[in-house]
Amino acid sequence: MRFESQKAAYKYFIFTLVLLVLQVLFGLITAAQFIWPDFMAQTMPFNIGRAIHINTMVFWLLFGLMGATYYLVPDETDSELYSTKLADFQFWLLAVTGVVAVIGYVFGWTEGREYIEAPRLLDWLIVVGVLAFLYNIGITIIKSKKWNSILAVLFSGLAGLAVMYLFGMKFFGSISLDQFFWWWVIHFWVEGTWELIAAAITAYLLIKLTGVQLKVITKWLYLEVTLVVLTGVLGIGHHYFWIGTPEYWLPIGGIFGLLEPLPILLMVIDTMRHVKHSPELHHNRVALLWLIGAAFTHFVGAGLMGVVQTLPSINKWTHGTQLTAAHGHLAFYGAFAMLVIAAMYYAVPNIVNRQVSSSKGIWAFWVMLISMVCMSFILFGAGITQVYLERIMGMDFNYVKTNFTNFWLLWRLVAGVAFTVGTIILVDDFLHLAIKKPAVNRRDIDAGL
Ligand code: HEM
Ligand code: HEM
Numbered sequence: 001m002r003f004e005s006q007k008a009a010y011k012y013f014i015f016t017l018v019l020l021v022l023q024v025l026f027g028l029i030t031a032a033q034f035i036w037p038d039f040m041a042q043t044m045p046f047n048i049g050r051a052i053h054i055n056t057m058v059f060w061l062l063f064g065l066m067g068a069t070y071y072l073v074p075d076e077t078d079s080e081l082y083s084t085k086l087a088d089f090q091f092w093l094l095a096v097t098g099v100v101a102v103i104g105y106v107f108g109w110t111e112g113r114e115y116i117e118a119p120r121l122l123d124w125l126i127v128v129g130v131l132a133f134l135y136n137i138g139i140t141i142i143k144s145k146k147w148n149s150i151l152a153v154l155f156s157g158l159a160g161l162a163v164m165y166l167f168g169m170k171f172f173g174s175i176s177l178d179q180f181f182w183w184w185v186i187h188f189w190v191e192g193t194w195e196l197i198a199a200a201i202t203a204y205l206l207i208k209l210t211g212v213q214l215k216v217i218t219k220w221l222y223l224e225v226t227l228v229v230l231t232g233v234l235g236i237g238h239h240y241f242w243i244g245t246p247e248y249w250l251p252i253g254g255i256f257g258l259l260e261p262l263p264i265l266l267m268v269i270d271t272m273r274h275v276k277h278s279p280e281l282h283h284n285r286v287a288l289l290w291l292i293g294a295a296f297t298h299f300v301g302a303g304l305m306g307v308v309q310t311l312p313s314i315n316k317w318t319h320g321t322q323l324t325a326a327h328g329h330l331a332f333y334g335a336f337a338m339l340v341i342a343a344m345y346y347a348v349p350n351i352v353n354r355q356v357s358s359s360k361g362i363w364a365f366w367v368m369l370i371s372m373v374c375m376s377f378i379l380f381g382a383g384i385t386q387v388y389l390e391r392i393m394g395m396d397f398n399y400v401k402t403n404f405t406n407f408w409l410l411w412r413l414v415a416g417v418a419f420t421v422g423t424i425i426l427v428d429d430f431l432h433l434a435i436k437k438p439a440v441n442r443r444d445i446d447a448g449l
């Protein structure tokens with residue numbers, strides 16, 4: 001760690017883990033309710049558990065990306081952060097808002113519209129927190145006069161993320177119009193602005209972990225980003241097929257949806273090229289493993305699983321089935337969750353000045369990855385069952401669920417339990433890193449791990 005203010009990232013990373021644990025817990029509860037509908041039905045109804053599951057996800061990914069940004073920006077600008085006090089203030093503001101939001105959901109205080117259910121008052125607090133963040137990062141970069149490709153892409157992603165959030169803060173009388181702009185938040189986040197942030201953080205980590213030079217990365221970064229913007233903007237059409245928008249969205253959504261995996265594929269190729277041709281590999285192999293894993297899972301979960309349902313002629317059968325959830329899980333996990341964890345594995349050991357214990361990080365990587373891939377493919381099976389029996393054969397929804405889909409969903413629960421085991425290993429590893437001296441054994445040090 002070159003600058004003292006990079007420590008501002010630490011709190012963000014710790015809170016990221018707390019929210020991850022909460023997300024997983026509520027995922028398990030809702031997954032169990034698919035099989036046993038009465039399970040905790042009074043204390044934690046499905047709709048509330050689900051809202052908490054996906055809101056804690058959005059929150060922890062945002063905290064992780066902000067932590068990574070606070071760590072990265074001083075390094076790239078060769079300067080201290082503009083204000084660590086502001087970073088701390090912003091942390092507490094957003095963390096308290098997040099906790100209040102989750103408690104509020106339990107009591108039914110929600111605005112509806114999945115992923116961004118936080119009520120209006122909390123929305124404004126989030127806006128203040130995000131503006132403080134942008135100000136802090138923006139001033140740091142401007143004062144340093146050191147714009148480079150990573151900082152430019154990162155900052156445009158962060159600014160875009162903030163602007164898009166505003167489109168989820170207005171209610172429209174027409175449900176079609178409401179959905180139209182709700183997607184400006186959801187789609188333009190994950191397939192636009194968050195992708196830019198992910199591309200910038202990937203580039204930064206590649207430089208740190210493989211020793212490749214920035215100038216080698218820059219042209220790829222710009223190419224990826226241009227493609228993300230070109231395909232992602234009109235790709236929003238794949239959500240406009242059935243919500244009452246004009247018919248021209250059918251071909252637009254289909255064609256640009258089909259092109260959307262290209263930039264993601266480029267990111268995989270890019271990562272592999274740099275790993276293969278790198279002059280020196282950093283001793284932190286765990287972070288590199290998570291980074292490479294993220295690139296591949298991003299491509300399969302977001303790219304492949306998304307593209308198979310993006311053509312209107314297919315989507316009219318698959319829309320809103322478990323196929324959607326299959327894609328949603330693996331995409332979020334690969335594109336953002338794994339990247340945040342890679343950034344944490346790189347940054348946290350440097351912040352606390354201790355060596356990462358390689359074996360737990362590798363165990364967590366495989367257990368979490370394999371169980372999430374299984375969960376996603378199981379949901380894929382559930383989705384195909386639904387499409388065939390409900391939509392093609394016209395069988396009753398509840399009949400199909402009880403007699404056929406639940407078979408898959410029971411296995412999803414099993415995969416969820418395995419994922420929880422992986423999460424515990426991960427959290428335990430970071431706890432050891434943060435609190436106690438890690439048990440780095442002699443062999444690891446000798447092997448340069
Ligand atoms: C990191 C990137 C991505 C993430 C995190 C992501 C996540 C999601 C999520 C969570 C949903 C469900 C939304 C809902 O609740 O209705 C969804 C829907 C969808 N995504 Fe993605 N996605 C990503 C990229 C892509 C890409 C590259 C494609 C490919 C073209 C794609 C195609 C689709 C389609 C067609 C739907 C609608 C499914 C339906 O009709 O039910 N996504 N995505
Ligand atoms: C123990 C692990 C997990 C379990 C058991 C689980 C279970 C569930 C369940 C039951 C739902 C509701 C699905 C529905 O309404 O049909 C859900 C939704 C969702 N979960 Fe998870 N989940 C887990 C981990 C994760 C992780 C790690 C992520 C991402 C990083 C994630 C992302 C999502 C998303 C994006 C949705 C909304 C999907 C959609 O709208 O189609 N989950 N999850």
Ligand SMILES: [Fe+2]
Pocket residue numbers: 187191235236238239
């Ligand atoms: Fe989309």
